Ligand SMILES: Nc1nc2c(c(=O)[nH]1)N[C@H]1C(S)=C(S)[C@@H](COP(=O)(O)O)O[C@H]1N2
């Protein structure tokens with residue numbers, strides 16, 4: 001089993017007991033051999049899982065302008081043919097509204113201009129696709145955390161779901177529409193943004209116009225493009241085929257940490 005898969009196992013174990021988690025109460029575990037026995041104890045397991053969750057607040061590496069890939073590869077949907085999306089695109093996305101609803105006190109409906117007025121962040125990061133390629137790009141967008149605070153998450157909200165405008169696979173039951181979900185740790189991570197610009201230009205259609213997610217501590221398939229609606233939920237099992245995302249419904253891990 002790969003180190004990454006193992007890490008995810010640990011993390012799952014940690015999240016399963018998330019009710020008992022106190023973020024920030026992170027004890028250092030050294031490479032002292034005496035701590036190995038501790039690690040294997042039940043308490044050690046909890047501490048280690050907890051530490052990995054705390055580590056999730058760390059920033060993803062950022063790069064310089066010189067590192068930007070001249071040919072950032074577009075992948076998956078690159079020009080959606082869904083009628084609603086085509087209608088928006090034809091009008092230059094002037095009718096676009098991002099809806100933020102679900103378990104929130106104040107549902108929001110935001111135009112692109114509204115989104116550009118929000119607290120923003122720019123970052124140059126590496127995108128890693130599970131297919132085995134990486135590209136470095138510069139992203140600018142509205143930080144997700146402050147937007148969720150404006151909407152006011154209800155106490156029962158545990159996940160943030162991104163409903164996309166593209167159907168990646170034609171299925172009879174509609175389960176081929178792209179969607180993704182993240183937890184609140186990633187939603188409030190400072191590098192988690194709703195990007196409307198890429199490499200200092202308006203986000204192109206191939207990369208998810210008018211709005212796409214950048215959640216920099218995770219793999220490519222979590223980076224939802226063509227975001228139409230953001231929904232706060234308690235659980236995601238009622239969506240798609242129940243696993244929290246288009247690719248998760250086809251066998252990929254829900255937590256795709258890097
Ligand atoms: N809506 C939507 N989002 C998506 C996809 C997609 O097909 N549709 N593909 C995913 C995958 S597998 C990757 S690697 C990245 C590709 O982003 P890019 O086109 O900007 O390279 O988008 C992700 N987000």
Ligand SMILES: [Mo]
Pocket residue numbers: 075128129130131220221
């Ligand atoms: Mo990907």
